[in-house]
Amino acid sequence: MSAAGAVKPEPTTKGVVPFLKIPKDGQPYLAGSKCTKCGEVVAGARNQCGKCGAREGIETVTLGTTGKLYNFTVVHRNFPGVPVPFISAIVDIDGGGTLKGNLLGVEPDPAKIKFDMPVNIVIKPVPQKDKEGNSYLSYFFEPK
Amino acid sequence: MANDVYVVGTDMIKFGRFPERTVPELGAQAALMALDDCGLTIQDMQAVYSGNLFEASGGVGQRILREIGQTGVPVVNVANACATGATAFREGWMAIKAGVYDIVLAVGSEQMGSGLLGGAGGGKGIPTEGLLGSGTMPSVFAHVGLEHTRKYGTTFEQFAKVSVKNHQHSTLNPKAMYQKETPLEEVMGAEMISYPNTKLMCSVNVDGSAAAVLCSEKKARELGLMGRAVRVRASALTSDPYTPRNIAMMDFNAVTRLAAKTAYEMAGLGPDDVDLIELHDCFATAELVHYENLGIAKEGEAGSLIDSGATSLGGRIPVNVSGGLLSKGHPLGATGIANIYEVTTHLRGEAGNRQVEGAKIGLTHVVGAGSACAVHILEKA
Numbered sequence: 217m218s219a220a221g222a223v224k225p226e227p228t229t230k231g232v233v234p235f236l237k238i239p240k241d242g243q244p245y246l247a248g249s250k251c252t253k254c255g256e257v258v259a260g261a262r263n264q265c266g267k268c269g270a271r272e273g274i275e276t277v278t279l280g281t282t283g284k285l286y287n288f289t290v291v292h293r294n295f296p297g298v299p300v301p302f303i304s305a306i307v308d309i310d311g312g313g314t315l316k317g318n319l320l321g322v323e324p325d326p327a328k329i330k331f332d333m334p335v336n337i338v339i340k341p342v343p344q345k346d347k348e349g350n351s352y353l354s355y356f357f358e359p360k
Numbered sequence: 361m362a363n364d365v366y367v368v369g370t371d372m373i374k375f376g377r378f379p380e381r382t383v384p385e386l387g388a389q390a391a392l393m394a395l396d397d398c399g400l401t402i403q404d405m406q407a408v409y410s411g412n413l414f415e416a417s418g419g420v421g422q423r424i425l426r427e428i429g430q431t432g433v434p435v436v437n438v439a440n441a442c443a444t445g446a447t448a449f450r451e452g453w454m455a456i457k458a459g460v461y462d463i464v465l466a467v468g469s470e471q472m473g474s475g476l477l478g479g480a481g482g483g484k485g486i487p488t489e490g491l492l493g494s495g496t497m498p499s500v501f502a503h504v505g506l507e508h509t510r511k512y513g514t515t516f517e518q519f520a521k522v523s524v525k526n527h528q529h530s531t532l533n534p535k536a537m538y539q540k541e542t543p544l545e546e547v548m549g550a551e552m553i554s555y556p557n558t559k560l561m562c563s564v565n566v567d568g569s570a571a572a573v574l575c576s577e578k579k580a581r582e583l584g585l586m587g588r589a590v591r592v593r594a595s596a597l598t599s600d601p602y603t604p605r606n607i608a609m610m611d612f613n614a615v616t617r618l619a620a621k622t623a624y625e626m627a628g629l630g631p632d633d634v635d636l637i638e639l640h641d642c643f644a645t646a647e648l649v650h651y652e653n654l655g656i657a658k659e660g661e662a663g664s665l666i667d668s669g670a671t672s673l674g675g676r677i678p679v680n681v682s683g684g685l686l687s688k689g690h691p692l693g694a695t696g697i698a699n700i701y702e703v704t705t706h707l708r709g710e711a712g713n714r715q716v717e718g719a720k721i722g723l724t725h726v727v728g729a730g731s732a733c734a735v736h737i738l739e740k741a
Contacts, residue, residue, distance in 0.1 A: 232488060258607060267602045287510060287609060289502035290555040291494045295479060304493035304554070306503060306609045314608040316493040326555050331510045344486040354491050 257312025280311035369398030372570035387469035388427035394571035411448030411468035441728025446696025462579035469569035470691035502554035505645025530683025532714035537689035561644035566689030570697035594626035631655035699724035
């Protein structure tokens with residue numbers, strides 16, 4: 217066996233969460249699950265329904281690209297290396313599901329952040345790479 | 361009732377930072393103090409329920425017995441987020457209720473580092489803290505507070521008043537880590553961590569331990585311990601019921617409401633019957649929402665309840681007269697039992713300067729991220 221047998225995989229671009237999908241052809245998107253029994257839509261993959269307990273009929277759906285700001289906080293102190301301040305936002309996605317993410321394009325001042333403001337959910341590359349050198353796409357919220 | 365369960369002994373150590381000591385040492389100290397409180401020994405205990413979160417796989421209960429007496433009794437190690445201590449207490453209550461044992465020891469202990477708890481990520485890929493919002497506990501509970509602001513217009517100042525009140529209470533509690541008054545301007549002007557929680561609106565990560573001896577009525581009478589016994593009128597534990605935003609934004613309201621409802625029903629009591637409450641003020645924002653979750657304020661009236669002074673010592677329904685987690689500190693596995701100690705001390709009329717006069721019924725509440733909620737209702741026997 218050759219000592220140089222192990223092949224290192226080429227770095228690639230991944231989603232920051234498993235439900236951020238990057239198709240070979242076409243635009244990246246966020247995937248969710250819809251329970252056909254109770255109608256609940258959640259972000260991410262599910263085998264069963266956490267709301268009604270249904271074991272079957274969970275459909276994979278594409279989550280909406282717009283939503284409304286349900287809640288936020290302005291974060292001023294975080295772990296070393298995390299740039300502050302930033303806005304941690306809770307967004308109800310139009311069509312179902314809720315996400316937590318960073319709200320961009322708004323001053324991190326509670327007086328300037330409006331509950332229920334409409335936002336776009338955008339997917340963009342981030343500068344961080346993992347240990348294997350893979351690049352990442354993340355989702356963000358921006359005022360509509 | 362004949363199968364009622366009683367707290368016959370309880371105590372806690374003064375919370376603080378003890379890096380030179382071990383978790384079992386801390387647990388052993390509280391265990392011995394609780395045993396001394398009722399004049400019993402570890403040889404009298406038929407089982408031990410040990411709550412600890414950060415060393416959950418480390419057999420903390422057995423290691424406590426190595427310190428104070430390896431009697432060979434069953435030991436159950438319990439981990440359930442910030443409801444760990446209360447869950448250990450409840451396991452002991454259940455075993456007596458079921459008639460398996462007559463007398464058991466519940467002990468909670470924790471050793472914490474300092475700094476932020478929580479934070480998203482840590483798994484595969486890249487860290488998501490600060491990229492997908494924030495999962496630190498100050499942020500999670502800032503979201504909890506601002507949801508109340510969204511619904512009812514609750515202000516930064518109203519949240520800050522919780523810290524003013526609890527820090528003031530702490531000056532009467534020699535077992536609190538901090539016993540220092542903080543005026544409103546100081547609370548609001550402290551370093552902002554996650555709006556609206558400033559540094560003085562966050563509980564303190566500390567080391568600590570607390571313990572309780574639980575006993576059947578028959579055994580308590582046999583041992584002549586009914587004089588200072590406190591009856592457990594209700595013990596409720598819940599996990600988070602499904603609510604739509606719970607995955608993105610932890611919902612501590614539904615899990616608390618369900619536990620409160622269960623406990624009030626079990627006790628046959630309502631919020632108006634309660635004389636004092638020790639609730640989970642891990643952050644100042646949390647205390648206000650729990651006023652409504654526990655039914656002591658109507659929907660949307662938590663802000664005016666703190667404004668009115670009703671939850672201060674001497675008010676209609678004093679909350680966290682111990683100083684709360686905000687002043688005592690929050691050693692996760694010990695907190696739930698420390699709350700039981702506080703309420704028991706008032707029901708016995710032994711709380712000294714901070715005594716809630718004439719207290720007959722008290723309620724304890726803890727809630728853990730993930731989520732778990734425990735509510736206990738205690739009554740002077």
